[in-house]
Amino acid sequence: xxxxxxxxxxxxxxxxxxxxxxxxxxxxxxxxxxxxxxxxxxxxxxxxxxxxxxxxxxxxxxxxxxxxxxxxxxxxxxxxxxxxxxxxxxxxxxxxxxxxxxxxxxxxxxxxxxxxxxxxxxxxxxxxxxxxxxxxxxxxxxxxxxxxxxxxxxxxxxxxxxxxxxxxxxxxxxxxxxxxxxxxxxxxxxxxxxxxxxxxxxxxxxxxxxxxxxxxxxxxxxxxxxxxxxxxxxxxxxxxxxxxxxxxxxxxxxxxxxxxxxxxxxxxxxxxxxxxxxxxxxxxxxxxxxxxxxxxxxxxxxxxxxxxxxxxxxxxxxxxxxxxxxxx
Amino acid sequence: xxxxxxxxxxxxxxxxxxxxxxxxxxxxxxxxxxxxxxxxxxxxxxxxxxxxxxxxxxxxxxxxxxxxxxxxxxxxxxxxxxxxxxxxxxxxxxxxxxxxxxxxxxxxxxxxxxxxxxxxxxxxxxxxxxxxxxxxxxxxxxxxxxxxxxxxxxxxxxxxxxxxxxxxxxxxxxxxxxxxxxxxxxxxxxxxxxxxxxxxxxxxxxxxxxxxxxxxxxxxxxxxxxxxxxxxxxxxxxxxxxxxxxxxxxxxxxxxxxxxxxxxxxxxxxxxxxxxxxxxxxxxxxxxxxxxxxxxxxxxxxxxxxxxxxxxxxxxxxxxxxxxxxxx
DNA sequence: AAGCATGATGGAATCGTTTCCATGAACATG
DNA sequence: CATGTTCATGGAAACGATTCCATCATGCTT
Numbered sequence: 001x002x003x004x005x006x007x008x009x010x011x012x013x014x015x016x017x018x019x020x021x022x023x024x025x026x027x028x029x030x031x032x033x034x035x036x037x038x039x040x041x042x043x044x045x046x047x048x049x050x051x052x053x054x055x056x057x058x059x060x061x062x063x064x065x066x067x068x069x070x071x072x073x074x075x076x077x078x079x080x081x082x083x084x085x086x087x088x089x090x091x092x093x094x095x096x097x098x099x100x101x102x103x104x105x106x107x108x109x110x111x112x113x114x115x116x117x118x119x120x121x122x123x124x125x126x127x128x129x130x131x132x133x134x135x136x137x138x139x140x141x142x143x144x145x146x147x148x149x150x151x152x153x154x155x156x157x158x159x160x161x162x163x164x165x166x167x168x169x170x171x172x173x174x175x176x177x178x179x180x181x182x183x184x185x186x187x188x189x190x191x192x193x194x195x196x197x198x199x200x201x202x203x204x205x206x207x208x209x210x211x212x213x214x215x216x217x218x219x220x221x222x223x224x225x226x227x228x229x230x231x232x233x234x235x236x237x238x239x240x241x242x243x244x245x246x247x248x249x250x251x252x253x254x255x256x257x258x259x260x261x262x263x264x265x266x267x268x269x270x271x272x273x274x275x276x277x278x279x280x281x282x283x284x285x286x287x288x289x290x291x292x293x294x295x296x297x298x299x300x301x302x303x304x305x306x307x308x309x310x311x312x313x314x315x316x317x318x319x320x321x322x323x324x325x326x327x328x
Numbered sequence: 329x330x331x332x333x334x335x336x337x338x339x340x341x342x343x344x345x346x347x348x349x350x351x352x353x354x355x356x357x358x359x360x361x362x363x364x365x366x367x368x369x370x371x372x373x374x375x376x377x378x379x380x381x382x383x384x385x386x387x388x389x390x391x392x393x394x395x396x397x398x399x400x401x402x403x404x405x406x407x408x409x410x411x412x413x414x415x416x417x418x419x420x421x422x423x424x425x426x427x428x429x430x431x432x433x434x435x436x437x438x439x440x441x442x443x444x445x446x447x448x449x450x451x452x453x454x455x456x457x458x459x460x461x462x463x464x465x466x467x468x469x470x471x472x473x474x475x476x477x478x479x480x481x482x483x484x485x486x487x488x489x490x491x492x493x494x495x496x497x498x499x500x501x502x503x504x505x506x507x508x509x510x511x512x513x514x515x516x517x518x519x520x521x522x523x524x525x526x527x528x529x530x531x532x533x534x535x536x537x538x539x540x541x542x543x544x545x546x547x548x549x550x551x552x553x554x555x556x557x558x559x560x561x562x563x564x565x566x567x568x569x570x571x572x573x574x575x576x577x578x579x580x581x582x583x584x585x586x587x588x589x590x591x592x593x594x595x596x597x598x599x600x601x602x603x604x605x606x607x608x609x610x611x612x613x614x615x616x617x618x619x620x621x622x623x624x625x626x627x628x629x630x631x632x633x634x635x636x637x638x639x640x641x642x643x644x645x646x647x648x649x650x651x652x653x654x655x656x
Numbered sequence: 657a658a659g660c661a662t663g664a665t666g667g668a669a670t671c672g673t674t675t676c677c678a679t680g681a682a683c684a685t686g
Numbered sequence: 687c688a689t690g691t692t693c694a695t696g697g698a699a700a701c702g703a704t705t706c707c708a709t710c711a712t713g714c715t716t
Binding site for chain 3: 337338339349350353354357380381382383384385386387388389
Binding site: 007051052053054055056058059062064066073074075077080081083084087091094096097098099100101114115116117118119120141220249252253274275276278279280281282 | 335379381383386387390392394401402403405408409412415419422424426429442443444446447448469548580581602603604607608609610
């Protein structure tokens with residue numbers, strides 16, 4: 001027995017149905033045809049279990065269907081949920097999704113963009129890494145890009161969570177609790193959130209201490225180092241706001257290591273709600289982001305050609321648990 | 329200005345270099361050519377920034393490069409890490425990865441397999457959902473499949489963690505602590521682990537109570553329901569072993585909800601180590617699995633054609649933290 | 657009835673690559 | 687010098703779909 005026999009092609013169907021290949025193609029893609037022919041072709045195609053080869057179609061139309069997705073780190077719960085949203089939307093359109101992780105590194109990102117272009121993928125959703133410069137060639141090549149979670153160029157539509165409002169709410173909450181020495185532990189590139197942080201402080205009459213804004217790279221180690229450094233060098237701080245769940249995780253870990261009690265010694269608010277925030281000790285007060293929706297909406301945007309809004313902003317929500325207390 | 333100008337093709341390069349397209353193709357794919365020609369072609373290709381279109385190549389070779397990856401749930405940390413491993417290996421081969429989530433549902437899985445075949449993807453890594461029956465047509469079609477995390481047919485190579493040893497170690501640990509009424513909270517399809525569980529109990533002379541083996545579906549809700557049901561109806565149990573991190577999460581949550589104290593009232597061992605296990609209160613004793621390695625090795629297997637071993641089994645490790653105590 | 661519009665249909669071109677095969681040159685061997 | 691061998695090379699076929707265009711039949715209008 002010879003396994004892997006040749007697959008059924010449109011030619012086979014045409015022959016079996018006694019029509020031309022053009023007719024089969026038309027029938028299958030909803031073009032005009034007489035009722036009788038249509039029925040015969042459909043029946044034959046079903047009988048032969050014919051599935052059009054994406055290869056042939058793609059070459060002819062000069063573009064592969066499907067959408068490319070570039071995220072910094074699939075291991076991070078936030079991007080995993082975002083990815084889930086993209087997949088969920090893509091599935092309903094029957095579009096395959098090709099994924100790549102950039103490690104938040106513009107160089108790797110550029111390489112992955114190259115791969116996508118090689119595949120003639122013309123629809124891409126990305127969480128961009130550096131400034132938007134990496135994307136200039138891709139855009140020139142006619143790529144249909146939608147940014148998710150971060151907005152780094154204004155000639156590309158994007159879907160983001162409402163950073164500013166989220167940070168503002170959190171800071172207001174903390175200040176309301178009496179805190180003045182509030183640190184912001186950010187990932188590089190979260191300039192939006194940092195700006196919102198300082199803006200809110202000044203608008204509330206709290207002096208901002210630039211040394212209390214600390215940046216980390218997008219790895220667990222870097223996050224831990226930053227958190228531990230902050231907690232060690234600034235014994236005077238009473239509250240920490242982290243720019244992402246990995247930073248929050250690192251802060252809890254570092255605090256435990258250094259015998260800093262949460263919320264007794266310092267209060268903690270984490271950007272991004274994750275399942276374990278509730279299991280943590282103490283349960284973490286967070287700014288929840290609709291990660292899955294961000295992905296879903298981005299996919300809708302990239303799939304529905306046509307009109308493209310500037311930027312879609314999705315609301316965030318402060319969820320109060322038990323990691324914040326009054327200023328000690 | 330007209331954006332999106334036609335992309336450079338092999339024909340352009342051939343013309344510019346004054347050679348035939350066949351020669352260009354040969355040079356670029358390492359075939360034989362005179363040193364002089366080779367150099368000229370290479371230079372021209374670089375000058376024109378030529379990148380071969382994957383579309384043309386794929387059609388010609390009757391297969392799209394790249395690998396397909398099917399996981400039950402990208403939101404689950406374990407599968408996210410597995411995916412990360414696959415991506416990491418695939419990247420070093422320059423192969424794109426197309427991902428799909430099955431929701432652990434054979435029907436959705438079958439649909440996704442259909443999509444992959446449509447794309448002429450002939451290399452697939454999958455965490456299979458039901459029994460392996462879904463895969464029969466794909467295998468007949470000549471698909472190159474590698475299973476990850478679960479082994480459901482023996483005509484397909486696979487990479488799995490050492491379930492049996494992991495469960496055995498955990499049960500031995502628990503029994504050593506004096507526990508006799510130990511529950512196993514499993515996901516459907518984890519028959520390997522369940523078998524190892526009962527085997528170990530009997531081999532240690534502990535009577536097995538079939539009602540203490542509880543199954544849940546692969547969703548958060550189902551996991552929670554199962555955990556809560558178990559904790560409520562079986563007040564006599566003193567230890568729980570969960571078959572995955574989602575079930576562990578659900579158990580911690582349900583225990584807290586029902587005022588069951590861990591480890592004072594019941595001890596808990598969770599299959600799969602996740603970053604938050606350490607942040608949990610109490611920190612969870614777990615059976616760590618090399619999720620990333622599973623993915624990486626699976627990718628190696630599917631990319632390196634050639635010799636294909638039966639099954640690769642990777643070791644697990646019991647990490648003792650603070651969620652287990654002596655029998656109360 | 658002639659002319660015209662409409663609609664169904666199939667042949668052939670096309671997309672960009674790889675690969676088969678023929679050609680011709682260069683070289684070695686007798 | 688004749689013949690055989692090796693090698694570089696380019697033309698052309700092939701992959702499987704879509705789509706342009708020409709053809710032909712039908713039905714309607716005048």
